[in-house]
Amino acid sequence: MHNVINGGLPAKILILEYSFFLSQQGMQESANTLELAAAEYGRSGTSAAVQKAVEDILSQDHADDKKFWEIILDITLQNRMCGWHLF
Numbered sequence: 001m002h003n004v005i006n007g008g009l010p011a012k013i014l015i016l017e018y019s020f021f022l023s024q025q026g027m028q029e030s031a032n033t034l035e036l037a038a039a040e041y042g043r044s045g046t047s048a049a050v051q052k053a054v055e056d057i058l059s060q061d062h063a064d065d066k067k068f069w070e071i072i073l074d075i076t077l078q079n080r081m082c083g084w085h086l087f
Contacts, residue, residue, distance in 0.1 A: 010050050010076045015041050021082035041081065050079050 019037035041047055053075045062068040 010054060010072060010079070011041065011047060013076050014046065014050065014079060014081060018081040037081075044081065046079050046081055050075060053079075 015034070015037045018040065019033040022033040022037060054072075057068070057071050057075070062071075
Protein backbone atom coordinates (compact mmCIF):
# COMPACT_ATOMS: atom_id res chain seq x y z
CA MET A 1 0.00 0.00 0.00
CA HIS A 2 2.74 2.46 0.93
CA ASN A 3 4.62 1.68 -2.28
CA VAL A 4 1.56 2.70 -4.29
CA ILE A 5 1.42 6.03 -2.49
CA ASN A 6 5.19 6.53 -2.72
CA GLY A 7 4.85 5.82 -6.44
CA GLY A 8 2.91 9.04 -6.85
CA LEU A 9 -0.70 7.90 -6.99
CA PRO A 10 -2.10 11.23 -5.70
CA ALA A 11 0.07 13.15 -8.18
CA LYS A 12 -1.13 11.02 -11.09
CA ILE A 13 -4.75 11.44 -10.08
CA LEU A 14 -4.35 15.22 -9.76
CA ILE A 15 -2.63 15.52 -13.14
CA LEU A 16 -5.33 13.45 -14.83
CA GLU A 17 -8.07 15.46 -13.12
CA TYR A 18 -6.53 18.76 -14.21
CA SER A 19 -5.98 17.46 -17.73
CA PHE A 20 -9.67 16.55 -17.93
CA PHE A 21 -10.60 20.00 -16.63
CA LEU A 22 -8.47 21.68 -19.31
CA SER A 23 -10.00 19.57 -22.05
CA GLN A 24 -13.52 20.39 -20.86
CA GLN A 25 -12.71 24.10 -20.86
CA GLY A 26 -11.44 23.90 -24.43
CA MET A 27 -8.25 25.60 -23.26
CA GLN A 28 -5.88 23.27 -25.08
CA GLU A 29 -5.87 20.75 -27.86
CA SER A 30 -6.64 17.37 -26.35
CA ALA A 31 -3.18 16.05 -27.30
CA ASN A 32 -1.54 18.72 -25.14
CA THR A 33 -3.72 18.68 -22.04
CA LEU A 34 -1.89 15.91 -20.21
CA GLU A 35 1.50 17.46 -20.91
CA LEU A 36 0.27 20.92 -19.85
CA ALA A 37 -1.35 19.52 -16.70
CA ALA A 38 1.85 17.69 -15.70
CA ALA A 39 3.95 20.82 -16.26
CA GLU A 40 1.55 22.97 -14.26
CA TYR A 41 1.48 20.42 -11.44
CA GLY A 42 5.27 20.54 -11.27
CA ARG A 43 5.60 24.31 -11.16
CA SER A 44 2.46 25.19 -9.20
CA GLY A 45 3.51 24.29 -5.68
CA THR A 46 0.82 21.61 -5.59
CA SER A 47 3.42 18.89 -5.96
CA ALA A 48 5.31 20.09 -2.87
CA ALA A 49 2.12 20.31 -0.82
CA VAL A 50 1.01 16.83 -1.85
CA GLN A 51 4.46 15.35 -1.23
CA LYS A 52 4.59 16.88 2.26
CA ALA A 53 1.08 15.63 3.10
CA VAL A 54 1.87 12.14 1.85
CA GLU A 55 5.16 12.02 3.77
CA ASP A 56 3.31 13.09 6.91
CA ILE A 57 0.66 10.40 6.54
CA LEU A 58 3.23 7.70 5.73
CA SER A 59 5.22 8.56 8.85
CA GLN A 60 2.21 7.77 11.01
CA ASP A 61 1.07 4.30 12.00
CA HIS A 62 -2.27 3.49 10.38
CA ALA A 63 -3.48 0.06 11.33
CA ASP A 64 -6.83 0.79 9.70
CA ASP A 65 -6.49 0.69 5.90
CA LYS A 66 -9.87 2.32 5.41
CA LYS A 67 -8.86 5.38 7.43
CA PHE A 68 -5.52 5.55 5.60
CA TRP A 69 -7.24 5.62 2.19
CA GLU A 70 -9.75 8.22 3.42
CA ILE A 71 -6.83 10.48 4.35
CA ILE A 72 -5.18 9.93 0.95
CA LEU A 73 -8.48 10.80 -0.74
CA ASP A 74 -8.75 13.96 1.38
CA ILE A 75 -5.21 14.99 0.40
CA THR A 76 -6.09 14.51 -3.25
CA LEU A 77 -9.38 16.42 -3.04
CA GLN A 78 -7.85 19.31 -1.10
CA ASN A 79 -5.18 19.79 -3.74
CA ARG A 80 -7.31 19.69 -6.87
CA MET A 81 -5.87 22.11 -9.38
CA CYS A 82 -9.06 22.82 -11.33
CA GLY A 83 -10.41 24.82 -8.37
CA TRP A 84 -7.85 27.57 -8.98
CA HIS A 85 -9.37 28.56 -12.29
CA LEU A 86 -12.93 28.76 -11.05
CA PHE A 87 -12.43 32.02 -9.16
